[in-house]
Amino acid sequence: MGIEIRGINKNFGDFVALEDITLSVPTGQLTALLGPSGGGKSTLLRIIAGLESSDSGTIEIEGVDTTNVPAQKRNVGFVFQHYAAFKHMTVEKNIAFGLEIRKRPKDEIKERVQELLKLVHLEQWSHRLPSQLSGGQRQRMALARALAIQPTVLLLDEPFGALDAKVRKELRDWLRRLHDEMHVTTVFVTHDQEEALEVSDSLVIINEGRIEQIGTPDDLYDRPASDFVLSFLGPVTMLGDRMIRPHDIEISPYEQAAIVSGKITRWTRVGFEIRLEVTPDDVLHPNPVHVVLTRTEATALGIHEGDQVWLRPQVGADQVTS
Amino acid sequence: MASHRVRPKTAGTYVRRGIVLTYLFLLVVWPVSLIAQHTFGNGFGNLHTALTDPAVTSALRLTIYVSIWAVAINTVFGVGISLLLTRYTFPGRSILSALIDLPLSVSPVVVGLALLLAYGGTNGLFGPALNSAGFQVAFATPGIVLATTFVSLPLVIRELVPVLTEIGTDQEQAARSLGAGPWQTFRRITLPSIRWALVYGVVLSLARSLGEFGAVKIIGGNIAQQTQTATLVVEQKYQDFEQPTAYATSFLLALIAVAALVVVTVLRPKENPDGD
Numbered sequence: 013m014g015i016e017i018r019g020i021n022k023n024f025g026d027f028v029a030l031e032d033i034t035l036s037v038p039t040g041q042l043t044a045l046l047g048p049s050g051g052g053k054s055t056l057l058r059i060i061a062g063l064e065s066s067d068s069g070t071i072e073i074e075g076v077d078t079t080n081v082p083a084q085k086r087n088v089g090f091v092f093q094h095y096a097a098f099k100h101m102t103v104e105k106n107i108a109f110g111l112e113i114r115k116r117p118k119d120e121i122k123e124r125v126q127e128l129l130k131l132v133h134l135e136q137w138s139h140r141l142p143s144q145l146s147g148g149q150r151q152r153m154a155l156a157r158a159l160a161i162q163p164t165v166l167l168l169d170e171p172f173g174a175l176d177a178k179v180r181k182e183l184r185d186w187l188r189r190l191h192d193e194m195h196v197t198t199v200f201v202t203h204d205q206e207e208a209l210e211v212s213d214s215l216v217i218i219n220e221g222r223i224e225q226i227g228t229p230d231d232l233y234d235r236p237a238s239d240f241v242l243s244f245l246g247p248v249t250m251l252g253d254r255m256i257r258p259h260d261i262e263i264s265p266y267e268q269a270a271i272v273s274g275k276i277t278r279w280t281r282v283g284f285e286i287r288l289e290v291t292p293d294d295v296l297h298p299n300p301v302h303v304v305l306t307r308t309e310a311t312a313l314g315i316h317e318g319d320q321v322w323l324r325p326q327v328g329a330d331q332v333t334s
Numbered sequence: 335m336a337s338h339r340v341r342p343k344t345a346g347t348y349v350r351r352g353i354v355l356t357y358l359f360l361l362v363v364w365p366v367s368l369i370a371q372h373t374f375g376n377g378f379g380n381l382h383t384a385l386t387d388p389a390v391t392s393a394l395r396l397t398i399y400v401s402i403w404a405v406a407i408n409t410v411f412g413v414g415i416s417l418l419l420t421r422y423t424f425p426g427r428s429i430l431s432a433l434i435d436l437p438l439s440v441s442p443v444v445v446g447l448a449l450l451l452a453y454g455g456t457n458g459l460f461g462p463a464l465n466s467a468g469f470q471v472a473f474a475t476p477g478i479v480l481a482t483t484f485v486s487l488p489l490v491i492r493e494l495v496p497v498l499t500e501i502g503t504d505q506e507q508a509a510r511s512l513g514a515g516p517w518q519t520f521r522r523i524t525l526p527s528i529r530w531a532l533v534y535g536v537v538l539s540l541a542r543s544l545g546e547f548g549a550v551k552i553i554g555g556n557i558a559q560q561t562q563t564a565t566l567v568v569e570q571k572y573q574d575f576e577q578p579t580a581y582a583t584s585f586l587l588a589l590i591a592v593a594a595l596v597v598v599t600v601l602r603p604k605e606n607p608d609g610d
Binding site for chain 2: 113
């Protein structure tokens with residue numbers, strides 16, 4: 013149940029956009045498709061919505077084979093990165109569009125629109141045109157418009173990609189709360205790993221048209237199946253012959269059993285965080301190791317740029333042997 | 335959105351304005367106003383003479399009839415071809431796009447001749463067949479409509495294509511995902527977005543149709559009170575030493591076109607409501 017995707021292939025000319033994608037999205041969950049730009053995740057979402065056709069494979073939504081059903085009959089809510097607001101209609105009319113197309117009675121439309129306006133906090137803006145709204149408001153309107161038709165599944169294509177960092181964060185929290193109330197099966201595409209880790213129930217990592225790994229955010233972060241997943245979900249560095257996250261490295265100014273010893277050759281402070289580069293003494297492996305620690309930790313250790321330090325993985329750190 | 339900066343006015347500002355205004359005056363305003371001046375040189379007499387001349391009234395009627403048909407046809411096909419050019423990819427699209435400008439670059443006289451070769455009643459390629467079916471094209475109203483449609487074909491399309499390209503397909507896809515079929519999407523989303531470009535294209539087509547001369551002269555044959563359009567009657571009256579009637583008819587032709595442009599300019603919303 014939910015969305016069943018089987019054996020989807022899609023080529024654009026010579027370019028392989030999707031290769032044999034098989035995926036099942038459970039009902040009522042919030043699933044993120046995460047991956048680098050151009051990796052095929054948006055294409056997959058558009059194929060689920062029927063806005064794009066696949067070369068082969070099938071799509072089933074809640075047990076109904078929709079592979080050959082046109083977009084307007086799939087009952088799918090779609091939210092676009094650039095809002096796709098109907099510019100000549102007021103907020104109210106935008107939200108009512110899907111219901112008017114379905115020829116619902118006027119009273120019912122009015123009631124439903126009011127409900128949705130309240131849900132997305134746009135009550136006072138109902139008679140404005142989209143051009144009079146901010147980006148965040150426009151995207152909330154687009155979301156209300158998609159929810160108005162009571163879609164079987166809600167699909168969001170980089171929904172917060174065009175917004176500034178602060179609004180992004182707000183809308184992200186708000187989407188999560190909204191989903192907890194509505195429980196509509198939701199798939200959203202993003203290239204922002206923080207967004208995906210924070211919001212989703214389950215994560216699908218897509219790269220170069222293929223699924224790299226599927227799992228809960230914790231699964232993927234703690235047990236990455238490949239270097240790609242590890243490095244995509246957060247910063248990584250090489251400590252000896254292992255990939256490790258820079259904040260999982262234990263740094264000490266005193267000689268200790270260590271994998272790498274070296275000098276601090278770079279010191280960057282970003283807010284509470286200190287980012288270091290340690291150049292190993294081992295001339296055969298001269299690539300600098302990145303280490304991240306808080307300012308408080310650095311002060312407590314009493315380390316400074318140019319100091320000799322010893323590095324080893326912290327207890328319980330995730331590593332992948334390369 | 336661009337802020338309206340007021341730059342200090344220097345001598346250069348006035349020189350530039352002066353050049354533009356003089357140019358426009360000498361090229362457009364002054365000659366056209368002379369037509370009006372000659373029309374009303376002795377009050378409404380000339381206009382009255384023209385409007386009681388059956389050759390003139392029948393020509394004006396024919397011109398308006400032909401223009402309405404040509405504009406209607408070009409509106410429907412213009413919208414269709416514009417959508418085809420901007421919303422679909424198919425082999426030969428760039429050739430089609432280039433072909434659409436052909437009517438603007440080929441002399442209307444050539445258009446008239448070409449249509450005569452295709453639809454001429456005795457020697458044309460399709461003419462005899464159509465004739466025997468009781469449908470005369472050349473030297474009749476259908477031929478004039480055909481020629482007028484041909485020469486004003488690109489105007490609607492050239493107005494619509496940039497607008498359709500700019501608005502993109504996001505809104506249309508959103509409408510589709512909300513359950514709207516192709517026709518509903520067109521009527522409720524696409525059409526309102528291109529409305530003003532379409533109106534402008536229609537007005538330009540109308541102005542062009544009213545003024546067509548060469549093509550209709552050849553395909554229509556310039557038969558008085560049958561296939562003589564308003565522009566042809568102006569030429570004939572001018573050559574027959576009935577200049578006042580020629581001026582009055584010219585004035586009426588210009589008046590219709592200018593009135594249409596003025597109405598559109600007044601109606602067109604001042605602000606640019608682009609929701610970006």
